[in-house]
Amino acid sequence: MRMPDPDQLAIERRPALLDGLRRIVPGEAVVVDRDALSAYDCDALSVYRQRPLAAVLPETTAQVAQILRLCRDLAVKVVPRGGGTGLSGGALPVADGLLLAMGRFNKILSIDLDNRTARVQPGVTNLAISKAVEANGFYYAPDPSSQIACTIGGNVSENSGGVHCLKYGMTTNNVLGLELVTIDGEILRFGGNFMEQAGFDMVGLLVGAEGLLGVVTEVTVRLLPKPETQRAALIGFPSNRAAADAVAAIIAAGIVPAAIEMMDRAAIQVTEDFVHAGYPLTVEALLIVELDGPSVEVDHLLERVERIARAAGSQTLALSDSEAERLTYWAGRKAAFPAVGRISRDYIVVDGSIPRGKMPDVLDDIAAMSVRHGLRVVNVFHAGDGNLHPLILFDASLPGQLPAAEAFAADILRRCVEVGGVLTGEHGVGIEKRDLMLAQFSEVDLLQQRRLKDAFDPLRLFNPGKVFPLLHRCIDGGQMMVSGGNLAFADLPRF
Amino acid sequence: MRVIDADSEAAVADAISGGIPLEIIGSGSKLCLGRPVSADLQLSLAGLTGITLFEPNELVMSVRAATRLADIEALLATEGQTLAFEPPDLSRLLGVAAGGQTLGGIVASNLSGPRRAVAGGVRDHVLGMRAVNGRGEIFRAGGRVVKNVTGFDLCKLLTGSYGTLAVFTEVTIKLLPAAETEVTLALADLGPQAAVTVMCRAMGSSAGISGAAWLPDQRGGSLTALRLEGFAPSVEARKQRLLGILGGTREAQLWSETASRVWWRDLRDVAPLAGDSERAIWKISLAATQAPALLESLKTLGDARALLDWGGALMWLSLPCQSDAQASSLRRLLPAGAHAMLVKAPAAVRAGVPVFHPLPPAQAMLEERVRHSFDPHLVLNPGRRAAAPPGEGEC
Numbered sequence: 087m088r089m090p091d092p093d094q095l096a097i098e099r100r101p102a103l104l105d106g107l108r109r110i111v112p113g114e115a116v117v118v119d120r121d122a123l124s125a126y127d128c129d130a131l132s133v134y135r136q137r138p139l140a141a142v143l144p145e146t147t148a149q150v151a152q153i154l155r156l157c158r159d160l161a162v163k164v165v166p167r168g169g170g171t172g173l174s175g176g177a178l179p180v181a182d183g184l185l186l187a188m189g190r191f192n193k194i195l196s197i198d199l200d201n202r203t204a205r206v207q208p209g210v211t212n213l214a215i216s217k218a219v220e221a222n223g224f225y226y227a228p229d230p231s232s233q234i235a236c237t238i239g240g241n242v243s244e245n246s247g248g249v250h251c252l253k254y255g256m257t258t259n260n261v262l263g264l265e266l267v268t269i270d271g272e273i274l275r276f277g278g279n280f281m282e283q284a285g286f287d288m289v290g291l292l293v294g295a296e297g298l299l300g301v302v303t304e305v306t307v308r309l310l311p312k313p314e315t316q317r318a319a320l321i322g323f324p325s326n327r328a329a330a331d332a333v334a335a336i337i338a339a340g341i342v343p344a345a346i347e348m349m350d351r352a353a354i355q356v357t358e359d360f361v362h363a364g365y366p367l368t369v370e371a372l373l374i375v376e377l378d379g380p381s382v383e384v385d386h387l388l389e390r391v392e393r394i395a396r397a398a399g400s401q402t403l404a405l406s407d408s409e410a411e412r413l414t415y416w417a418g419r420k421a422a423f424p425a426v427g428r429i430s431r432d433y434i435v436v437d438g439s440i441p442r443g444k445m446p447d448v449l450d451d452i453a454a455m456s457v458r459h460g461l462r463v464v465n466v467f468h469a470g471d472g473n474l475h476p477l478i479l480f481d482a483s484l485p486g487q488l489p490a491a492e493a494f495a496a497d498i499l500r501r502c503v504e505v506g507g508v509l510t511g512e513h514g515v516g517i518e519k520r521d522l523m524l525a526q527f528s529e530v531d532l533l534q535q536r537r538l539k540d541a542f543d544p545l546r547l548f549n550p551g552k553v554f555p556l557l558h559r560c561i562d563g564g565q566m567m568v569s570g571g572n573l574a575f576a577d578l579p580r581f
Numbered sequence: 582m583r584v585i586d587a588d589s590e591a592a593v594a595d596a597i598s599g600g601i602p603l604e605i606i607g608s609g610s611k612l613c614l615g616r617p618v619s620a621d622l623q624l625s626l627a628g629l630t631g632i633t634l635f636e637p638n639e640l641v642m643s644v645r646a647a648t649r650l651a652d653i654e655a656l657l658a659t660e661g662q663t664l665a666f667e668p669p670d671l672s673r674l675l676g677v678a679a680g681g682q683t684l685g686g687i688v689a690s691n692l693s694g695p696r697r698a699v700a701g702g703v704r705d706h707v708l709g710m711r712a713v714n715g716r717g718e719i720f721r722a723g724g725r726v727v728k729n730v731t732g733f734d735l736c737k738l739l740t741g742s743y744g745t746l747a748v749f750t751e752v753t754i755k756l757l758p759a760a761e762t763e764v765t766l767a768l769a770d771l772g773p774q775a776a777v778t779v780m781c782r783a784m785g786s787s788a789g790i791s792g793a794a795w796l797p798d799q800r801g802g803s804l805t806a807l808r809l810e811g812f813a814p815s816v817e818a819r820k821q822r823l824l825g826i827l828g829g830t831r832e833a834q835l836w837s838e839t840a841s842r843v844w845w846r847d848l849r850d851v852a853p854l855a856g857d858s859e860r861a862i863w864k865i866s867l868a869a870t871q872a873p874a875l876l877e878s879l880k881t882l883g884d885a886r887a888l889l890d891w892g893g894a895l896m897w898l899s900l901p902c903q904s905d906a907q908a909s910s911l912r913r914l915l916p917a918g919a920h921a922m923l924v925k926a927p928a929a930v931r932a933g934v935p936v937f938h939p940l941p942p943a944q945a946m947l948e949e950r951v952r953h954s955f956d957p958h959l960v961l962n963p964g965r966r967a968a969a970p971p972g973e974g975e976c
Contacts, residue, residue, distance in 0.1 A: 200781040201868045201894070224785070245730045258734065259705050272943045279868045281697065281894050284920035284938040285948055286746075287704055290737025294730050314787045338638040340661055340758030379789065380822070383815030439728045441639050473728045511728035519731075526731060531720045534955070535733050541950035553732065 087134045087175070087517050089551045092182040099160050100139050103184065106156040107142050110149050115190075117141035126185045129170045129177040130232075131518060138165065138179035145190045147265065147273055147303040154301065155271035157184060163547045164269075166297040168208060168240030171232040173435065174516025176244060176296045176552055183550070186301060188239050194218050195304070202309045203262060203279050208239025208302050212246075215307060224309040227254035230512075231420070238305050245294030247512030249345040252470040253378075254310070256512070258293040263306030266292060266299075269543050278306055291538075296514055297549040299542040313378035316344065319388060320415045321395045322369030322402035326350055326465075327446040329371035332398035333469045334442055336375065339394060341387055345376040346470030347419050350449070353426075353466040353477075354418075360425035363418030366402040373469065374415050422466040423477070430462070430479035432488075436495050438502030439511030442472040451501050452476050459494040461487070473511035474502070500525050515553045523555050582621060588628030590711065590719055590750040596624050597748065598717030602963045605744040607647040608681035610672060611690055615743050616936050617928050619964040626685065629750060634725070637662060641708065641725050643753040646685030653684060663759040666703050667694030673855040674862060675925055685749050691741030694849035695792040695808070698784065698891040700757070704740040709753035712739060714746070715956025725753045738951070744962040746955040760791070760810035765841040766823055766833040768805045771795070773873040773889070776805040779827065780892040781869055783807050788823040789815075793892040794848050806836075808845060853888055854899040861906035861926040862899055867919035869893030878914045882907055902926055908934040937966055 107116045117123055118140050128135040139162070144150050157164050163183030170177055179185045191207035194215070198204070199222055204215055212233040216225040229248035230236055236246065241257045242264065254260070263277035266288075276292070277283035292299060323329040326348075333346055349357070349365075349372045358365045365372060375391050377384045388405055395403055406412035418425075426433055440448055449465060452474075456463040467475040476498055480491040499509050499519065503526045509519045523532060536554060540546070582604070587593040596603065602620040606612060607627065626647040634643035637660040644653060650668060657663055668687045672679040693702035709723030722735035739746055771779060773795065780793040792808030807823060809816050820835075827833055836844060847853065854862060867875065872893040879885040879898065886899040898921075900907050906926045915921060920938035923931060940948065945967075952959075 198868070198870075199785060200870045202785055203868075223787070245734070247728060247730075251728065255701065255705065256728070256730075258737070259701055268943075268947070274941075274944050274947065276944075278918040280866050280918065281891055282691070282702065282866045284866070285940050285944065286951060287691070287737045287741055288944075288947075290704055290734055290740070293737075294734050298733075311785055311787045334638050337640060340761075342758065380787070380815055380818045382818040383812055386812055386814050439726045441636070441641070441726060443636070443639055468728070471728045472726055506724070507726050508724045508729045508731045510731050511726070512730055514730055515732065523732065526724075527721065530718050531722070532732075534714060534718065534720045535735070537954040538733060538735070538738075538951065541954040542947070 088556060089136065089180060089517070090556065092180070096160070096162050096182040097139065099162060103156070103160055103162055104140060106160070107140065107153065110152045110156065111142060111144055115143040115145070117143070126167065126170070126179060126187060129167070129172045129175060131173055131175040131178070131516065134175050134178050134517060136179045136181055138183055138185040139181070141185040141187055143187045143190050147267060150186070150267045150301055150303055151271035151273055153186065154267055154269050157547055158269050158545065161545060161547070163550050165549050166243070166301050168237035168243065169211065169235050171236040172240060172244055172514060172516065173437070174510070174514040174518045176514050176516040176549070178517055180550055188237070191239070191303065198279060199224065199309070201279055203306055204309055205279070205304065205306045206238055208242065208305055209237050212236050212238055212241055219309055220312070223312050225312050226260065226307055227310050228257050228260055238307065239302050242293050242302050242305055243295065243297045244514040247473070249347060249468060252346060252468070253342050253344045258290060260308045261289060261293055261305060262308055264289050264292055264302050265304035267301045267303055269300070269545065269547055296516065296553050298539055298553060299548060315381040315384045316376060316378040316412060317384050317388060318374055318376040318406045318412045318415045319391055319395070320365070320404045321373045321375065321400050322366045323371045323373070323398070323400055324369065326371045326449045328399045329373050330445040330449070330469065332373060332395050332400065333445070335394045335398060336391055337442060337470070339390060341390060343375050343470060344378040345374065347374040348372070348465070348467055348469035349419065349422065350465040352462070352464040353422055356429055356464065357418040357422050357425040360428060361417050361421045363414055365418050369401050374419055419466065426464050426477050426479065431481045431483070433480065434478040434491050434495050436474065436476045436478065436498050437510045437513040438499050438507055439471070439473045440502050440505050440507030442469070444505040444507070445469065445472060448474065448501060448505060452498055455494055455497050459490050461491055461494055468511070471511070472507065496522060517552055520553060521555045523553070582623050584623040584625050586625050586628055590713065593624065593626070593629070593748055593750055594713045594717045594719050597713055597715060597960055600958055600960060602960055605748055605962050607683040607686045608649070610677050610682040611686045613675055613677070613928070614690055614924065615931070615965040616968065617932050617964065618962050624748070626748070632656065633751060634753070637756070640756040641753060642756055643725065643751055644684050645751050646749045647683045649680070650682050650684055650687060651680050657756060658759070661759050662756045664706065664754065665696060665700040665757040666706050667696040667849055668692060668703070669694045669849045669851065671850060674851045676858060684752055684754070688740050688749060688752055689742065689744050695794060695845055695890050698793065698894065699791055704737050706755045707736045707740050707752060708755050710736055710739060710749050711751040712747035712749045715958060715960045723753065727755060743965050745952060745966050746961065748961065761812050762816055762838050763808060763810040763841050764816055764820060764838065765806050765808045765836040765844065766820065766827065767807070767836060768827070768833055770802045771805045772803070773876045776803065776889070777869055777873050777893040779805055780807070783823060783826060784892045786822070786826050788819045788826060792845055795889040795893070796848065796853055797888065806844065808841060848888070848890065851897050854886060854897055857899070859902055860899045861902040861930070862897065862924045863911065863921050864924045865896040865898060865915070865919060865921045867894060867896065867916060871916040871919060872896055875914065875916060875919070881914070882910060902930065904930065905934045906930050912938070935967065
């Protein structure tokens with residue numbers, strides 16, 4: 087992965103940078119040691135690594151403001167980092183820049199159950215928010231698979247999704263307010279403990295901005311009452327097409343399930359071998375359809391889902407009758423990535439998003455590409471909102487396989503765009519899909535986005551080399567890559 | 582005023598490329614929202630109509646900007662679908678002709694109805710756009726799929742920008758199934774504090790409230806209404822649950838589907854505050870629990886009439902229209918974080934006071950830089966959101 091050429095002058099200013107940082111934060115919060123810095127040299131897209139000039143761990147908004155002013159004055163680039171669990175390389179350091187690690191911003195500042203909001207620091211983990219309010223019957227809805235470790239600040243930067251965003255939306259639909267520190271060290275507050283903000287929708291712009299516009303130092307999230315019941319259906323089909331048709335029919339019937347997940351035959355096989363969830367091995371495709379709400383509604387809708395599935399030609403159908411059973415249905419789905427890791431030394435996770443109705447055709451196309459590129463593929467994804475996650479299996483130790491896998495991934499993403507979809511549904515552009523952006527956007531589209539970036543960051547110091555294609559296009563990509571079996575955060579669920 | 586009629590995206594781009602300040606107009610139903618624009622030329626999008634994509638199975642629709650909302654809603658009704666953010670029709674409130682408003686106008690002003698409290702607002706439903714910036718460049722933002730994190734989310738930034746960043750030519754919007762049925766439980770004669778307490782409790786429960794509003798009447802009484810929508814058996818079950826939650830309060834009225842629909846449509850359209858041309862109308866966004874104290878302090882302004890929507894997080898306020906619409910007195914009373922927009926007042930009043938809530942200087946400067954990134958020559962609706970700083974162009 088090509089990154090912008092390092093600025094030698096900035097590297098030469100490292101002593102001044104370290105000196106300035108030590109005046110702002112205690113000495114131990116400035117990380118300069120080579121070994122210690124290696125903890126920050128990648129995020130969960132771990133094939134790409136780069137040691138930063140230094141890392142700094144501020145604890146207060148005022149410190150962040152001073153650090154950013156220092157960086158501006160020294161013209162040193164800044165890469166913000168949350169939990170480091172991102173899948174698109176958004177937190178990859180740059181050789182001539184400072185890594186700003188936000189992990190010490192780990193406090194829940196206030197919880198307002200009457201107004202159903204929580205004000206938290208960005209380093210608080212996604213799951214910690216739900217844990218803090220669960221005894222009161224509330225939760226924070228977006229649930230990325232890494233929620234035990236990913237931080238709300240990272241979720242805001244990437245506009246993270248999760249299996250339940252079909253019904254409850256992405257991060258952007260669940261964040262009400264942000265505090266932002268600009269490159270000039272100005273502390274701005276947008277939105278807050280209410281539904282609409284004054285002025286332009288800066289919260290909407292900043293969520294998903296991938297750290298290109300400023301540093302988020304506080305987040306106000308919306309809390310939801312926990313649903314009374316959750317039940318799931320596990321439904322097998324004789325073909326991907328039949329399963330995809332059932333998904334379309336469920337949506338068309340006016341039902342909005344909490345989640346609809348799909349696995350193809352290869353995915354069913356590898357996960358069943360791994361976790362023995364009791365998935366039927368005779369079917370070509372499997373859906374998990376989860377409904378939540380009052381039990382009478384859930385039961386009523388499950389009946390309708392059952393009828394729709396049978397009309398679409400389902401071969402097997404089971405409905406969860408207990409919480410244990412529901413979790414068993416999910417066990418295989420949630421173990422799919424590590425299960426693939428057991429049968430393939432390396433794999434790439436693609437994140438294209440397409441209109442739901444195109445799923446059967448695109449799955450056929452992916453199967454044909456698999457033959458053409460000579461690489462196996464496993465499909466396990468968020469079918470309800472058309473967010474594909476093909477896993478491309480390869481062995482980087484074999485000559486030619488890595489480039490073939492990268493080319494395969496790029497082919498899939500171009501196909502997604504051709505059928506009306508987009509390059510990334512929930513993982514972000516980061517470095518990995520950066521050079522495919524012109525497959526989706528025109529030069530003018532991107533120029534307008536760059537001008538907006540410059541309105542916040544005229545010196546272009548925030549997170550360089552991310553999102554926008556470099557001037558010299560040299561590589562196609564578009565994937566989360568697992569190399570040599572060394573999945574970063576190997577213990578995190580990924581689905 | 583001279584008018585350029587643009588019935589194609591190319592014509593919009595052409596007109597803007599002229600570099601002459603333009604007032605952007607669709608049907609004209611919201612021309613009186615915001616400050617009066619400083620422009621001698623109008624760009625009319627009235628010919629830019631038509632549904633370009635409607636895939637009910639995909640819950641998605643694309644329309645040209647000046648397509649009438651009434652036409653869209655009529656088509657959606659045939660498929661049992663709806664715009665979940667419940668766009669209001671403010672024509673009665675604003676005293677303009679009914680039925681004309683366009684989807685582009687709704688998106689430009691980010692106007693959402695009672696269901697916003699649970700279903701999200703306009704900004705949560707715009708999936709993609711085609712637009713022309715102030716340089717006359719045609720650009721796309723977003724897409725037509727629900728899950729999309731590719732690049733900056735320009736759709737959110739442009740929604741509610743009152744035509745000051747770009748002119749939308751086409752909007753792609755997310756649809757949802759319309760509720761099968763609805764009922765409303767209403768409590769009579771609660772004061773503001775009791776009403777907000779009930780609304781907060783109901784909305785924080787698993788009863789699945791889709792509307793919570795408080796409407797006082799002229800006689801000192803009030804109605805606190807809680808709406809339940811969805812599949813019939815679910816609505817029935819949640820009604821029982823809600824009654825349980827309300828237990829201990831006085832007896833609730835039950836409004837059937839028809840009565841419920843009529844009441845919430847009137848509330849959505851702020852009809853209870855409409856009809857008096859001598860009064861100024863304000864829209865105030867705040868935390869629901871701040872509303873009772875604000876209502877109390879508003880008494881100092883004299884003859885204030887208000888209603889609460891979004892469980893208390895939205896206050897519509899009607900005040901006698903003095904020369905400054907009591908802008909500074911009202912804003913002084915607001916609790917921290919709350920903000921107020923002057924929705925209706927004579928043009929001379931709107932020209933003289935900040936119609937949109939004044940922002941802290943650093944944020945206002947950032948907004949100006951953002952605006953320049955789209956419209957460096959200040960061609961699009963100059964003056965609509967704020968009076969131009971000294972030395973800025975024609976304004």
